[in-house]
Structures are given as structure tokens and as C-alpha cells.
Amino acid sequence: MVRNIVVLGGNSHPSLVESVCGALGLPPCNRILGKFSSGESRCEIQDSVRGKDVYIIQTGFGGNGARLNDHFMDLCIMISACKTGSARRVTAVLPLFPYSRQPDLPYKKSGAPLFKASSEGSKNDYTFDSVPPTPGPGMPKSAGLAGLAGLANGTDITNRLLKMSVTNGNESTGKLPNGNAKTNGDGFPFTNGTNGVNGSRELTPTTPKPASYTTHDYVNLSLVSSFQAKPGYKQWVAQAGTLVANLMTCAGADHVITMDLHDPQVQGFFDVPVDNLYGRPLLQQYIQRNIPNYKDAVIISPDAGGAKRATAIADSMQIDFALIHKERRPTRITDRQNASMILVGNVSDRVCILIDDIVDTGNTITRAAKLLKKEGATKIYALLTHGVFSDDAVSRINASALDKVVVTNSVPQAEHKARLGAKLDVLDIAPIFAEAIRRVHHGESISVLFNQD
Amino acid sequence: MSAEMANEIKLISGRSHPDLSEKIAKRLGIEVARTISLNYSNQETSFTVGESVRDEDVFVMQSTATGDVNEGLMELLIIISACRTASARRITAVIPNFPYARQDKKDKSRAPISARLVANMLQTAGANHIVTVDLHASQVRCCPDPKTRGVANRAAVDNLYAEPSFLRYIRENFTAEDCVIVSPDAGGAKRATSIADHLNTAFALIHKERPRPNVVGRMVLVGNVVDKIAILVDDMADTCGTLVKAAAVLKENGAKSVLALVTHGILSGNAIETLNGSVLEALVVTNTVPLGDKVERCPKLRVIDISPTIAEAIRRTHNGESVSYLFTHAPV
Numbered sequence: 001m002v003r004n005i006v007v008l009g010g011n012s013h014p015s016l017v018e019s020v021c022g023a024l025g026l027p028p029c030n031r032i033l034g035k036f037s038s039g040e041s042r043c044e045i046q047d048s049v050r051g052k053d054v055y056i057i058q059t060g061f062g063g064n065g066a067r068l069n070d071h072f073m074d075l076c077i078m079i080s081a082c083k084t085g086s087a088r089r090v091t092a093v094l095p096l097f098p099y100s101r102q103p104d105l106p107y108k109k110s111g112a113p114l115f116k117a118s119s120e121g122s123k124n125d126y127t128f129d130s131v132p133p134t135p136g137p138g139m140p141k142s143a144g145l146a147g148l149a150g151l152a153n154g155t156d157i158t159n160r161l162l163k164m165s166v167t168n169g170n171e172s173t174g175k176l177p178n179g180n181a182k183t184n185g186d187g188f189p190f191t192n193g194t195n196g197v198n199g200s201r202e203l204t205p206t207t208p209k210p211a212s213y214t215t216h217d218y219v220n221l222s223l224v225s226s227f228q229a230k231p232g233y234k235q236w237v238a239q240a241g242t243l244v245a246n247l248m249t250c251a252g253a254d255h256v257i258t259m260d261l262h263d264p265q266v267q268g269f270f271d272v273p274v275d276n277l278y279g280r281p282l283l284q285q286y287i288q289r290n291i292p293n294y295k296d297a298v299i300i301s302p303d304a305g306g307a308k309r310a311t312a313i314a315d316s317m318q319i320d321f322a323l324i325h326k327e328r329r330p331t332r333i334t335d336r337q338n339a340s341m342i343l344v345g346n347v348s349d350r351v352c353i354l355i356d357d358i359v360d361t362g363n364t365i366t367r368a369a370k371l372l373k374k375e376g377a378t379k380i381y382a383l384l385t386h387g388v389f390s391d392d393a394v395s396r397i398n399a400s401a402l403d404k405v406v407v408t409n410s411v412p413q414a415e416h417k418a419r420l421g422a423k424l425d426v427l428d429i430a431p432i433f434a435e436a437i438r439r440v441h442h443g444e445s446i447s448v449l450f451n452q453d
Numbered sequence: 454m455s456a457e458m459a460n461e462i463k464l465i466s467g468r469s470h471p472d473l474s475e476k477i478a479k480r481l482g483i484e485v486a487r488t489i490s491l492n493y494s495n496q497e498t499s500f501t502v503g504e505s506v507r508d509e510d511v512f513v514m515q516s517t518a519t520g521d522v523n524e525g526l527m528e529l530l531i532i533i534s535a536c537r538t539a540s541a542r543r544i545t546a547v548i549p550n551f552p553y554a555r556q557d558k559k560d561k562s563r564a565p566i567s568a569r570l571v572a573n574m575l576q577t578a579g580a581n582h583i584v585t586v587d588l589h590a591s592q593v594r595c596c597p598d599p600k601t602r603g604v605a606n607r608a609a610v611d612n613l614y615a616e617p618s619f620l621r622y623i624r625e626n627f628t629a630e631d632c633v634i635v636s637p638d639a640g641g642a643k644r645a646t647s648i649a650d651h652l653n654t655a656f657a658l659i660h661k662e663r664p665r666p667n668v669v670g671r672m673v674l675v676g677n678v679v680d681k682i683a684i685l686v687d688d689m690a691d692t693c694g695t696l697v698k699a700a701a702v703l704k705e706n707g708a709k710s711v712l713a714l715v716t717h718g719i720l721s722g723n724a725i726e727t728l729n730g731s732v733l734e735a736l737v738v739t740n741t742v743p744l745g746d747k748v749e750r751c752p753k754l755r756v757i758d759i760s761p762t763i764a765e766a767i768r769r770t771h772n773g774e775s776v777s778y779l780f781t782h783a784p785v
Contacts, residue, residue, distance in 0.1 A: 037722035038691050039520040040553050045563040062496020069498060073523040076574070081565035099497055227489045229503035238500040238535030243578055247530065250577040251570060360495050391494035 005441050006049050006087075008078060010058030012071045013412050016095065016430055017057050023434035029054075033074060041070065043077045049087040055257075055437050056082070056090065060098025061411040063360075063390025072098050072244070076251040083252035091255040091440065092248055093433060095410035096386045099240040101262040101358060245269035257436055259410055259429065260357045260385040277436055278450055279357075279385035279408050282427045284313060286406055287353060290425070291381060297351040298322050298377075302368040310355040322347055324368050341371050348376030358386040359407065362393035366400035373401040386410050387424075394419045460542060462771050463506050465532055467515030469525040470743045473549065473760055474514045480764035490528055498524070500531050502539060510771050511541040512584075517552045518743050519721045526552050526571065530578040537579030545582040545770060546575050547763060549741030550717045554589035555689070576608040583610045584766055586741050586759060587688045587716040611776055613766055615716040615739050616644070617783035618757050620651055622714070622737060623684065629654050633681040633708070637661070637699040645686045655681070659699050672702045679707035690715040690736060693724040697731040710734045717741050718754070725751045761785065 008029040009017030021028045030046040058075040062068030075092060082090045229235035241263070248256065249271055256270060259277040267274040287294050298320045301310035307323055314321040322345025352372045354365055365382045372380055380403050387407030389397075394416060397405055406425045407413060413426045432449060439446045465486045466474030478485045487503035513536065515529040529546060536544050553567035568589075575583060588610070623632065629652040636645035636658050649656040657676025683703040690696055690713070700711040711733055718738030720728075728736055728751050736751075738744070739759040748754050761784040769776050 036691075038719045039517070039522040039721065040556070040567070041523060043565050043567075044561060049563060062492075063494050066496065067524070068496035069527040070523045073526060076570060077565045077567050080567070080570045081563055084559055084566055085563035227501075227503065228487070230487055230505070233504050235501055235503045238502065238531055238538070240498070240531050240534065243530060243534040246577045247574050250573050388495050390496070 004052055005437075006047065006052045006054045006082075007437070008045065008054060008056045008082070010056065010071060010074050010078065012061065012066065013057065013059045013095070013409075015412060015414070016059070016409060016433075019428065019430035020057060020434045020437065023431055024438060031078075033078070041074050041077055043074065043081050045078070045081050045085060049082050049085045051086065051088050053441050054082045054087040054090045055093050055441075057093045057095075057433075059095045059411055060100075061096050061386075061388045061390075063388060064415075068098055072247075076247060079248065079251040079253050089254045090252055091257060091437075092253040093437065094256065094258045095408075095429060095433065096358075096388070097244075097258045097261055097266065099244045100266050101360075241266055242269045255440065257433070257440065259408075259432075262357055275436065275440070275446055277432055277446075279410075279427075279429065279432075280309075280313060281449075282408060282429065282432070283355070283383045283385070283406070284317060286383065286425070286427060287313075287317065291351065291353065293351070294353075295319060297353050297381075298345065298347050300324060300345075300347070300352050300354045300368065300372065302354055302356055302364045306356050309357060313355055319353075320350075321345065322352075324371060341367060343371055343375050346375075347372055349378055350376075351379045352377040352381065354380065354382040354384075354402075356382070356384050358388060359384045359393065359397075359405070360388045361391045362389065362396045362400075365405075366396050366402065369401040379403050381406065387413060387416060387426075389416050398423065461509055462767065463504075463509045463511045463541075464767070465506075465511060465513045465536070467513065467525060467528050467532060469518040469521070469528075470514065470516035470549075472743065473516065473740055473763075476758065476760035477514065477547075477764045477767065480761055481768060488532070490532070498528050498531055500528070500535050502535060506536050506539045506541045508540065508542045510543050510545075511536045512545045512547050512767050512771075513580075514547045516548065516742055517550050517719075519719055522552045526574075530574060533575065533578040533580050543581045544579055545584055545767070546580040547584045547767065549586045549739075549759065549763065550719070551583075551585045551588050557589065572608070572610070580608050582770065583608055584613065584763070584770065585610065586613045586739070586763070587615050588612045589688055611766065611770070613762055613776075614780055615741075615757070615759060615762075616648060616651075617779070617781060618739065618759065618762065619648060619686070619714045619737075621783055622757055623648075623652060627682055627684075631682050631709075633657050633676070633678045633683050635659060635676070635678065635683050635685050635699070635703060637685050637687050637695050641687050644688065648686055657683070659702060661695065661699075672698055674702050674706050678703050680709050683708040683711045685711065685713040685715075687713065687715050689717045689719060690724070690738065691719045692722045693720065693727045693731075693736075696736070697727050697733060700731055700733040704732045712737065718744060718747070718756075720744070720747055728753055 005026065006029045007017065007021050007024065007026065008031060011033055017028050032042065032044040032046065034042050036042050056075060056078050058071055060068055060072060079090050079092060245266065254272055256272060256274045257277065258274065260279045261267065261276050264276060267276055291297060299310050299314040301307045301323050303324060303326050311321055322343060325342045325344055354368055356365065359365055369380045369382070380401060382402050382404070383406045385408055388411055398420060402423070404425060405420065405423055406427065408427045408429045410429055413424070417424050417426060436446050436449055462481060462483060463486050464474060464478050464481065464483060465488055468490050474485050489501045489503065490498060492498055513529060513532050515525055517525050529548070533544055533546060551568070551571070553571045556565065556567035559566055572583070623629070632652065633655045634645045634649040634652070636642045638659065638661055642658055646656055655676070657674060657678055660673045660675060662671050685696060685699055687696065696713050700713070703711045712735040713733055714737045716739055719742055725747055733753060735753050735755055737755045737757060739757045741759055744756065748756060762779055765784045766776050766779055
């Protein structure tokens with residue numbers, strides 16, 4: 001039992017809030033967090049926070065119905081409410097930090113995403129060997145295993161979706177998995193992705209389109225591909241990282257606890273202290289306990305950016321290391337995708353352990369797995385801190401060469417676990433966060449959580 | 454050519470209300486800037502800039518689409534922040550319907566003052582100036598922000614009024630002597646009396662008890678509406694519970710017909726069904742909020758175009774002229 005401390009949970013991850021509270025031996029703070037029928041967030045904190053040390057747990061993920069921006073605004077409003085309620089200190093606990101990752105778009109040399117027209121029909125089905133349809137705003141949207149049946153004849157689903165959503169005015173996007181959120185049962189008019197391009201005259205202002213743009217395929221193809229920067233100007237994509245940090249500080253956060261930031265530099269965005277916890281000890285423990293003969297395995301980084309992360313594990317466990325290098329130059333002029341992967345290192349007849357910080361659409365790791373299989377790997381594990389699994393990541397992974405995917409529950413995994421079955425292992429991070437909260441509250445050092453080698 | 458001359462209006466539109474942006478751009482004789490906003494599959498919002506805003510006078514238009522307030526707000530913040538990064542000279546957030554405007558006071562223990570939070574967030578993102586229409590609580594305009602260094606950095610809020618447009622609508626459609634202006638609650642009395650004074654008509658007030666948000670309690674009419682056209686005036690029509698009940702009260706008290714003039718037609722939940730089944734003859738709203746197919750679904754809904762007022766405010770702000778003319782006059 002820890003005194004003078006209040007743990008307040010957002011709607012994004014109720015089960016994590018519960019386990020953290022369980023570990024700390026205190027009940028979560030009573031609050032009402034929902035929405036008014038107008039769509040504005042409603043927040044009332046029912047327990048006193050005066051003079052207390054408040055920890056607000058909200059994870060930043062979206063996709064498959066979860067709404068990241070809603071969660072983030074809820075967090076800011078909760079922080080502000082606690083500040084207004086005279087809390088002594090407010091700490092935002094974000095197991096997965098929103099907007100920390102730069103968009104994983106295929107870029108051309110000038111820095112803008114590549115827009116290419118769809119060149120061929122979609123592949124019939126995912127098979128063990130199939131290449132997941134990759135990255136290009138011009139590619140047809142892959143709809144998972146079930147949805148592909150009608151597309152075998154090469155129909156461009158993006159166009160079909162486009163037409164469909166214009167007529168289906170009231171198509172609902174489905175559920176709000178906001179845990180105990182009080183929702184009003186409205187559909188979401190203007191979900192995402194509608195009316196992206198300004199300056200185009202064929203706008204359909206308020207037609208709700210449930211489809212969202214994804215990292216890898218833009219549903220509203222005609223609008224996106226017709227987008228052109230002014231002559232002589234190089235278009236660029238806004239980076240929201242610093243903004244998110246500033247907004248949280250502006251709302252009143254005094255301290256931030258997060259885990260495995262994609263860019264550790266994000267820490268520098270804040271004026272307030274940021275504790276970046278590591279999922280590495282958990283992953284290492286998993287390797288030691290669950291992978292037989294792990295000393296003979298190879299640690300793989302699926303891209304150059306994650307090399308440091310992967311080598312840290314490889315070094316401390318004294319395992320071999322290999323790297324997959326994404327060649328961004330177009331290899332052939334007819335190639336629909338300009339990234340080809342090259343393996344640096346040897347994996348034949350070895351067990352491979354892919355290490356990365358986040359799996360979002362699952363594109364990188366499934367492609368890497370395919371390459372590793374081709375290079376003769378016997379078994380492929382993928383260990384990742386954050387499992388977002390947005391878009392059709394689950395079906396993509398199900399159909400891929402990956403034998404095991406291991407993620408932490410920084411993002412709710414119940415649904416993913418149900419769909420991936422034995423292929424997915426979930427590691428519990430609640431004890432780490434509970435311990436971090438306890439230590440921060442008591443003013444103890446948390447560096448012991450950083451190195452458990 | 455001096456640097457002053459090169460400085461132009463750049464109108465950037467968010468996704469929530471492109472229709473209004475187009476109208477404003479047309480009035481101003483400019484094109485909406487080439488930008489694109491989209492959501493990644495993990496629901497992070499991304500914003501791409503397709504033309505230079507360096508040293509320009511940037512106006513970012515974003516309303517709040519019903520049900521998607523947070524989405525629109527984040528997009529707005531990201532756009533503002535992007536323009537700040539891209540060295541815009543001045544950034545004005547044009548938010549016809551200020552989000553969270555109703556959560557403007559600590560009405561319960563530990564209730565958030567979200568309106569203040571939103572204003573502070575806009576400022577943090579980099580907005581120098583905020584233009585809005587009929588702000589629910591005018592207090593939002595002067596948000597004290599302890600983190601901002603000095604008053605000079607504080608974003609100024611220009612609150613425009615739909616009142617001149619309403620006055621014109623009433624004058625064009627009714628004879629002032631036949632009308633009674635009614636405020637559906639005590640809080641809106643000032644707004645209603647102002648219109649009544651301008652038209653030289655009678656005024657009435659409905660007193661209501663509100664036990665919980667979005668739930669309407671008992672209502673009492675103060676004033677005489679017998680054989681008159683009762684015109685309800687309010688700043689916001691959300692679920693329309695208040696308006697419809699007020700209309701029923703007015704009918705019971707002998708009003709010939711009842712209509713409502715409301716600035717922001719949020720019309721969430723079952724508002725349209727409620728309206729269709731009510732004694733309200735017409736609900737007149739401005740297009741500060743995207744209405745979508747609501748006009749087709751509700752024959753009682755009339756729309757006044759507010760874009761001339763906003764466009765004129767943008768023009769005047771850009772040229773450094775006074776905006777106060779717009780408080781009493783609606784540009785045609």
C-alpha cells in the first residue's frame with residue numbers, strides 16, 4: 001500500500017491500469033471519462049487529488065477502431081483536471097508514446113512519399129511464401145484473407161471503396177473499444193481521411209467515409225494521387241513529436257514515464273523530466289527462457305535504424321548479429337516497390353530472432369521473415385516492445401513465415417491474442433511500470449530498472 | 454517591393470469543414486493552400502504541406518465536426534505547429550465553433566476547464582491569433598497562461614458575432630412588431646435582449662432547471678408571447694432538448710408560431726428526430742459547423758451562410774483594419 005498516490009486510468013488500456021494498481025495495492029481513482037453527444041470528451045475525477053501525487057496511465061495507439069487522438073486529448077484533459085484540482089504533481093504514464101515515430105512512408109529522394117498508380121491487380125491470397133503487398137500509396141488495399149476473394153480479377157479496391165463510401169452516407173465505423181467509456185452510439189461522421197486534398201473542387205464535404213488512410217495504402221487514392229505541391233516547392237510532412245510533448249507540458253504534466261521510445265531524442269522535446277523505461281530486460285528474459293539453444297541463434301535487426309537496439313541485446317547475451325538493409329533505390333524501373341531487402345550476415349540453418357521496438361502494420365517484420373526463410377533460417381521469432389497491429393497486420397502475420405511474435409502489453413493485446421493464437425506471446429509490463437511509479441513516488445532511483453542484464 | 458508587400462493571406466483548411474473554407478477562399482479571391490491531411494493506420498494524423506508559407510500570413514480554418522472534435526482539434530494543432538516550423542509570419546486559427554467552449558468553468562470539484570486548455574494548446578502549438586464566432590463564454594478570450602512568457606505572447610481572440618446576420622434574417626422574413634425574442638435560458642438573456650433592442654421588439658425569457666448535462670428539467674416562461682411569432686435565440690443547438698421543450702412551453706403560452714435562431718448547429722445525437730417531431734417551425738443555424746446531410750434529413754433546418762463575415766474578418770485582420778465593424782454589420 002502506497003500512500004498519497006492516485007493512479008488514474010484512461011480509456012485506452014483498462015487492464016494495464018488494473019494490474020498496475022494491483023501491484024501497487026491501491027484501487028484506481030474513480031472517474032467518469034466519456035463523451036458528450038457532440039463528441040467532446042467529458043472528464044470528471046471523483047476522488048480527491050488535492051496534494052496527491054497523480055499518475056495517469058494512457059497508452060497512445062490507434063487503429064482497428066481505437067482512436068489515438070481521442071485518447072491523447074483525454075489524457076491532456078485529465079492532466080489539466082488534476083492540476084485544476086490542486087494535485088501536487090501529475091505524471092503522465094504512456095507505455096506507448098503517441099506520434100513518437102516518424103511516418104514509415106516510402107520516400108523518394110526529395111523527401112515526399114511516393115505516389116504511384118496501381119500497376120497490377122492484387123495478389124490472390126496470402127500464402128506462406130507470398131510477399132505482403134507493400135508500401136505504395138498506389139497499391140490496392142489489401143483486405144486480409146477473407147476480403148480478397150472478390151478481387152481476384154484485379155479489381156482496384158481503392159476505387160471501389162471510394163465509390164462505395166460516397167454513397168453510403170451513414171456507414172458506421174463500428175465500435176469504440178474505449179473500455180468503460182460512455183459512448184452515445186452515434187456513428188462517426190467524418191472519421192478519417194475524407195476530403196484530404198484542399199483546392200480540389202470535387203470535395204464531398206461531410207460525407208462520412210469510414211475508411212482511413214494507412215501508412216501503406218491510401219484508400220482515397222484519387223485525392224491523394226492528384227495532390228501536387230506548387231511548382232518549385234518541395235512538399236514535406238509535418239512532424240508532430242515536439243508538438244505532442246509541448247501539449248502535454250502545456251496541459252500541466254510535471255513528469256512523463258514511457259517505454260522504449262522509437263527515437264530517444266523525443267526525451268529532449270520535453271522541458272519536464274522523462275523516464276524512458278526499457279522493455280529489453282523482458283525480451284532478454286524471454287529469449288533465455290523460451291528459445292532453446294538461444295546461444296546459437298542470430299539476432300536480426302529488420303532495418304538499419306534498429307541496429308543499435310538489436311546489437312545491445314546481441315552484445316549482452318553474446319549472440320551473433322545480422323542486419324537487414326532496406327535498399328531504397330529502385331532496382332528495376334517496372335518494380336512497384338522501390339525497397340528491396342538485403343541481408344547482411346549469415347542465417348542459414350539458424351534460429352532467427354528479429355528485434356524491433358514496434359510492430360504497426362507488420363510490414364517490415366513479415367518482409368524480413370520472408371527474406372530470412374529464403375536465406376535458410378530454421379525458425380523465426382520476432383520480439384517487439386509495442387504491438388500496435390493496425391490495419392491488416394494480424395492476417396499479414398498469420399500468413400507470414402514468422403513462427404512466433406512476442407510483444408508486451410503496452411497496447412491491449414487481448415484481441416490480437418485471440419486472432420493470432422499460439423503465434424503471439426504477450427509479456428506483462430505492469431510490474432515494471434508499477435515499480436517505476438513506486439520508485440518515482442518515493443524519490444528512489446529508477447536506474448535499476450534500466451539495466452537488469 | 455518591401456517585405457510587407459510580399460506578405461499574403463494563406464488559407465489552410467483542415468478536413469472538418471472544407472466547404473466553408475472554399476466559400477471563404479472564394480470571397481477573398483484566393484485559393485485554399487495546397488495541403489493534405491490524412492490518418493495513418495495507427496490513427497496518427499499526418500499533414501503534408503505543398504506550398505511555401507514562409508513569411509506569410511497564415512489562416513488555418515478548422516471547425517469541429519460532430520463526433521470528431523478531438524480528431525479535428527489535433528489536426529488543427531498539427532497544422533499550426535507545422536506552419537510555425539515553416540516560418541510563417543503570423544498564424545491565425547479560424548475556429549468558427551470553438552471546441553470545448555461549454556466546459557469553461559470548474560462547475561464541480563476537479564472538473565476540467567477544457568476551454569482554457571484548448572486555448573492554451575492552440576497557443577502552445579504556435580497560434581498568434583484566434584478568430585471564432587459566438588464563443589459560448591467570452592472569458593475564454595483572455596486565458597491566463599502561467600507558462601507563457603509575458604502578456605505580449607498571449608494569443609489574441611477575436612470573437613465574431615452572428616447577430617448581424619440574424620438581425621438581417623429576421624428583418625427580411627418577418628415584421629418586427631409581430632415577433633417576440635425569447636431566450637431559452639437565463640445565460641442567453643443578454644444575447645436575446647441585444648437582438649430585441651436592435652429590432653425594437655418585446656422580449657421574454659424561459660427559466661429552466663438543468664439537473665444533468667444533456668438533460669432538460671422543468672421550464673417556466675417569463676413574459677408574454679400570446680399571438681406572436683416567438684423567436685428563440687441561442688448560441689448552440691446540440692441535442693435540441695432545450696429548444697424543443699422551450700418551443701412547447703411557448704406554444705402552450707399562446708405563441709402563434711415558434712422558430713429558433715442558433716449560431717452553432719451541432720445537432721448531435723437524435724437532434725434531427727427531435728426537431729422533426731417538435732412544434733418548432735424552423736431552426737435557423739449558421740454554417741459554422743458542417744451540417745452534412747442534416748439539411749436533407751430535416752426540412753425545418755435553414756442555413757445562413759457565415760462565410761462573408763469570416764472572410765471579411767480575415768481580410769481586415771490581414772490588412773490591420775478594425776474588426777469591430779463586423780460586430781454590428783453583416784457583409785452581404
